[in-house]
Amino acid sequence: MSKMVKLTIDGKDVQAPEGMNILDAAELAGIHIPNLCYLKGMKGIGACRLCLVEIEGMKAPVISCNTKVKDGIVVSTKTEKILEIRKFVIDLILSMHPLDCMTCTKAGVCNLQKYAYDFELKESSFTRKKMGYPTDEANPFIKRDPDYCVLCGRCVRVCKEQGTSVLEFMGRGVGAKVVTVGDKPLQESECTFCGSCLDACPVNALLEADRWLKGREWEYEKVDSVCLLCGNGCNISVSTKNGRVQKIRAGAPEGSAERYICAYGRFGFDCVEAETRLTSPFKRVNGELKETTWEEALSIVADKLKTAGEDAGFISTAGIENEDALTLKKFAKNVVKTKNFDTTVNLYADSDSLKFSQTADINKSDLIVLAGLNPSQWKRVLPALDASVRRRVNGGAKLIVINSSDTKIAEVATVILKGDEISSLKGIAKFLIQKGLSSDKKLEASLKDVGTSEEIEKAASLFAEANSPIVFSSPPIFDASANISLIKGKVICVPLESNARGVALMGLTSEGRTYKDMISDGMKVLYTVGEVPLNKKPDTDFLIVQNSHLTDLAKQADIVLPSATFLESAGTMVDYMGRLKYLPKVIEPQGESKSHRDIFIHLAKIMGAALKRPTEAEVKKAAKVKTKLTVKPFDRKKVFDISADEFIESVNASVINGSRLLWLKESEKAMANTLT
């Protein structure tokens, strides 16, 4: 814990941790200091001058966003002088602002509007300046309207900090403008459409492209949830109106390095109402899929499962909630009485690595090691991990990239260790032991004949010097990475799917045939849950597809059961950092679709068995990591036989194809074609 500092702000006694700035300290005490350019978690730049405060004994006002709290200082945030300056600045900005709050989508959450109200400014007392810049709205995601821009630079800084660096200032003063390289539209720039700039913009200059006439902030209901579309499992904040999702924004706390969501998480919600969305069960009649009732569909499924018994197989994605995973396991094991239930996790990880992975706070780490991982915002493979690592690096943390192939994130690394990951990790461990950081005999013995190189020693010394290093490891080399963390720091196993860790902890790991076996072995009945990465019907007598969308696989199924999406079903998940996160039911399921667990419970009932919904306590107990790490051989467990970006794209196929993300995919393809 950091030391607390006592100070006075506007006559109020305030306690704030040492090193915090006055602006944040005031916020803690419930005193809002106006600001436009400040971004929590980043160094204050003092451009807007709104956050000026006076400190007793100091001649001139100081900017509170970049002045640290000190013991005993007396701060006034509302002196006459300060108020005049703030009013002056707002007045100046208003002179170049459209002032059309009555139809502005940002009304209600616009900082400029709020401050103009506070200072009773109906209009500007300065000369009206009209810019008349064209808007950039050629893409379906982000609309940029420079006429509203207050030049605070938040978007520019957010973009730069997370490593995308698409936006930049052009010109100075009144004529300045936020532009892409060459002032091109966003889709012709390097933009990944993550929308971080949308979260940062205090006015209407950057807005979701589809927000016009979709209601304003005060009409929205805001719910915190989690995105289940990839291994990052990012926090999201969902706004709904009249039971429909209107927008999704990043949900991690302001100032956290993890406050990021990618285009999938932010704009993929269209797929809830896509044309391919399943709203009722289907069955195959004379070779064609025909709509049917739940009762009929479920009785057919129940019959098939009963006769198949232990020859039935269940394959699921790891993008399902813990409750669904628990219910699925119980249903398969106790009701259908088969040992064949497995998930897509089996394609890229073993459940032990996921179970033994630790928890850590990336915001507090000063050294990050990426072992065997290649996160990329551009390919949308663990994009949030890429963004938060880059943010931490910009915040002063060091980065070591250990990878046998080239990675994009290596461009911000302090040390890059190419070549076999296992031998690099061994080298680091050896060096740390030589330095006397560990006296584990077993570990020492396994590293007898290991040599180190200059680069490895450099990496290892960084590791030895760091206060709280975190090793993010790909699952196959988790044991080797974990051995390092036994010496020092934390180790996190990073899967490709959001709830892979939760699914492993819930015990949804095959006790019979594995995922791959089930696909090729010709099961009597194959039951797929969620969006499994299959396009062709596997060799099976009877295929049941339970998914939210009519995928290519579903078109070949014998029975299709419509399930709810993660926005429509309440539950929990365990993200890659090991945090148990709660997902509320944000909207009602479309049509007759039901949550996975409800379908299993219903099926069990028809099959004559009582299956209960898992209780909160049950899930919490299962989600706890109980086991301690032990020294294991430095071995590679399994070789990835899938490409991470293709895998993530295929488990999200219906999200992409059923939303405006399709536009992005196709325009990226077109761009790639023109380049080659």
Add this chain to the structure above:
Amino acid sequence: MSEQKELKVEDIKTEAEEKRCPVQKSLYYVSKFLSDIMCGKCFPCALGTYEAKKRLENIISGKSTEADVFIIKRIANDMLEASRCKKGKDTARFVLEWMKSDALKDHLEGICHDRECLALIEYRIVPDKCIMCGECQVVCKPNAIVGEKMKPYFSGYLPFEIRQKRCTKCGDCIKVCPTGAIVVIDTKVKEEVKG
């Protein structure tokens, strides 16, 4: 580029001081500051000096009101407190210094004592002093002077006059007039032109 010395606020102040009229000094300074020196990293400077320039332009064009002077002073005062760096604060200080002069009030009434604010002045020819030599017509680039040169034994000459619409107030004619017949007057005051 490296040979070129970076321009400093003091440099453009010196340049500005070469002018006599304090409003012209301020305008020259502010314009030069905006185009050459300002970093534009904080709002009071970036947005304020531009506004100040607009208002100063109002004043020299003779369309000014009390509000313009008030706003320039407000901008300067706030910049002095709020600007991030010394450049901005110095700018405010200089402008405030120049604004102290009484000349400002006279400008509101349409008088530029230093006769530098062109919108506020007019060139006139004093008929009594004019010897109709035609020298002024020769040097006048925009052809703003009408009149006929005196020829012996002829009468009924067109007198010399300056067509205000064409006059650019460059001052070339004054330099060549042998009798000092061309004078500068304040437009608004319309004082009687006398010999």
